[in-house]
Amino acid sequence: MSIDVIQKNRDLRRCGEKTSFDGFFWVAFALLAAAVTYIFYREAASGQSDIYIHAVTASGFNFLDLHSITERIAYPFWHVNFAVLYQLGVPLAWAAAIVTAVYKMLGFMLVQRIIYLYLTPLASAKIATLAALAAMVVTGIRIPTFNSSVYIGIGSPTVWHNPTQIVAVLSSLLCVFYTAHVVYLFWDARSSHVPVTLPWKKVVLLAVLVVFSATCKPTFLQAFLPACAIFFLVLWIKNPKHTRYFLQIILAFLPAVLYFLMQYLYYTGVVVPFTSGVAVSFDLTRLWEAVRNMLMMAAFPLFVLLLADKKETFRDPVIILCLLIAGISVLEAALFTETGVRENHGNFNWASMNAAFLLWVVMLPRLVPAIYQFHYTRLRLQEDAKKGVLSTATLLRVQSSQRLRSAGFFVAFVLLLWHVYSGLYYLYYLFSTGSVF
Numbered sequence: 001m002s003i004d005v006i007q008k009n010r011d012l013r014r015c016g017e018k019t020s021f022d023g024f025f026w027v028a029f030a031l032l033a034a035a036v037t038y039i040f041y042r043e044a045a046s047g048q049s050d051i052y053i054h055a056v057t058a059s060g061f062n063f064l065d066l067h068s069i070t071e072r073i074a075y076p077f078w079h080v081n082f083a084v085l086y087q088l089g090v091p092l093a094w095a096a097a098i099v100t101a102v103y104k105m106l107g108f109m110l111v112q113r114i115i116y117l118y119l120t121p122l123a124s125a126k127i128a129t130l131a132a133l134a135a136m137v138v139t140g141i142r143i144p145t146f147n148s149s150v151y152i153g154i155g156s157p158t159v160w161h162n163p164t165q166i167v168a169v170l171s172s173l174l175c176v177f178y179t180a181h182v183v184y185l186f187w188d189a190r191s192s193h194v195p196v197t198l199p200w201k202k203v204v205l206l207a208v209l210v211v212f213s214a215t216c217k218p219t220f221l222q223a224f225l226p227a228c229a230i231f232f233l234v235l236w237i238k239n240p241k242h243t244r245y246f247l248q249i250i251l252a253f254l255p256a257v258l259y260f261l262m263q264y265l266y267y268t269g270v271v272v273p274f275t276s277g278v279a280v281s282f283d284l285t286r287l288w289e290a291v292r293n294m295l296m297m298a299a300f301p302l303f304v305l306l307l308a309d310k311k312e313t314f315r316d317p318v319i320i321l322c323l324l325i326a327g328i329s330v331l332e333a334a335l336f337t338e339t340g341v342r343e344n345h346g347n348f349n350w351a352s353m354n355a356a357f358l359l360w361v362v363m364l365p366r367l368v369p370a371i372y373q374f375h376y377t378r379l380r381l382q383e384d385a386k387k388g389v390l391s392t393a394t395l396l397r398v399q400s401s402q403r404l405r406s407a408g409f410f411v412a413f414v415l416l417l418w419h420v421y422s423g424l425y426y427l428y429y430l431f432s433t434g435s436v437f
Contacts (some may be wrong), residue, residue: 001318006116006181013118017075020116020125025288028129031106036104041097041159041429048435050162055096074266076162077215078103087339104136107170111135111361114177118365121208122372133366134420138360140296141415142422151424151437154293155349157357158423160430161437163418165350168217172354174209175224176321182206183317186235186245196245203252210256218263219350222332225257227324231317276340290333291353294326297356300415301363304336307408308366309373318362326355367412374405 021029043049058079062068072081078099085095115135116128137154140147147154159165181201214221236246268277295302305313313319329351336348339434381398384390389399429435 002312003118004181004184005114005177005219007184008117019126020113024126025112025129026259027068028133029108032108032133033105036103037097039160040100041093044093045437048434051092051096051100054163054271055080055082056091059086065087074263074426075164075215076166083089086254096163102168103167103170106162108132110170110173114361115365118311119368123368127368130322134358135364137423138419139423141418142425149429150422154296155353155359157297157353159353165219165353168220168354171213171216172220172358175213176358178206179228179321190239198245198248203248206252207255210253211259214263215261217350218260218352219347221256221260223325223329223351223355225260227321228253230324233319242325242349255346273393279339280335281338282335287334287393290330294352294356298359300412300419301359303412303415304363304367307370307412322355322358322362325358329355337349341423372437373408374409
């Protein structure tokens with residue numbers, strides 16, 4: 001199920017396809033928009049959540065004085081959006097809630113579209129909408145004796161208290177799927193004897209998207225940049241004749257790398273005083289905690305990965321990139337800690353949460369074709385058994401394999417329901433306890 005969703009989206013629109021945003025989608029959109037706006041308003045009005053803290057930071061922006069922005073924040077995208085509304089007279093809590101809700105809903109639209117592009121024509125747009133709704137609310141699985149409050153100590157693929165993580169999730173989707181798109185272009189063109197060259201407009205767009213991600217929140221790039229470096233280096237070693245393409249890739253990532261380094265210097269006290277530092281240490285307990293957290297946040301998508309067609313799955317650059325991002329983010333969470341004023345901010349954990357969300361988006365639509373393939377194989381097995389074309393040993397072996405896969409699908413659905421229950425319980429926990437996270 002290796003699909004270039006960027007190209008498929010263009011092809012479908014060029015052919016005049018019926019939009020995936022049908023009536024069912026817009027009903028779900030309206031209900032979700034009302035719910036998330038209320039949740040974000042509650043968070044912003046609490047006076048304690050990250051949404052409130054970021055809003056207070058941005059309330060001091062003066063658009064006539066650039067220094068009033070740069071002295072406060074090095075990733076100002078959400079803050080600038082908020083400041084525009086706030087300076088137009090919208091109350092602080094409402095401005096913060098509206099901006100955050102807008103980007104949460106844009107993420108919902110993008111996730112629904114991506115899942116639809118993976119599934120069409122196999123499944124309807126309604127299935128894509130339901131899957132996108134699930135992705136918007138799932139958390140790590142809740143084990144009452146272990147993480148009774150769901151989020152604390154584990155993290156979550158979806159968060160409600162941090163506005164910059166919400167826009168970072170949106171930017172990460174754009175970055176990963178467009179990066180995969182330029183990989184598909186390379187794979188399609190490398191069979192020719194002419195060295196592959198990307199259209200420069202695609203190089204520029206990729207550069208803009210990665211820089212945009214840095215302006216949203218640099219934590220995703222902590223894992224995305226090394227993941228891309230590994231991915232493209234291996235591809236370059238395998239295809240040395242296409243060096244020009246890889247030089248274009250380097251140029252596309254260079255502006256974001258420089259911006260990211262500037263952000264690192266900003267937050268370690270080189271650019272501005274009184275911030276924080278970074279400590280590096282290895283501890284088996286912290287490594288296990290980082291691995292455990294990823295397993296709990298992405299239990300369902302990682303299990304679906306086991307059920308999916310391995311040959312097809314590991315030819316998909318999106319999945320390869322997501323797994324690299326997940327692995328690198330786990331290592332970063334285990335190895336790096338902040339010191340100084342940000343000692344307890346957990347900024348080396350955000351990338352793993354981003355990675356978990358990406359795994360949800362790419363693995364949710366893979367369950368449907370796996371089920372279809374299972375049913376097709378079962379029907380074909382029944383026909384072959386009636387015709388007597390299979391030996392008894394072969395028939396028993398295939399039936400045993402089918403029973404194992406059936407049990408696998410049952411476990412996958414249990415995990416999916418467990419994640420959804422945990423996400424809904426997390427919302428109940430927030431409202432019943434007054435906690436902001």
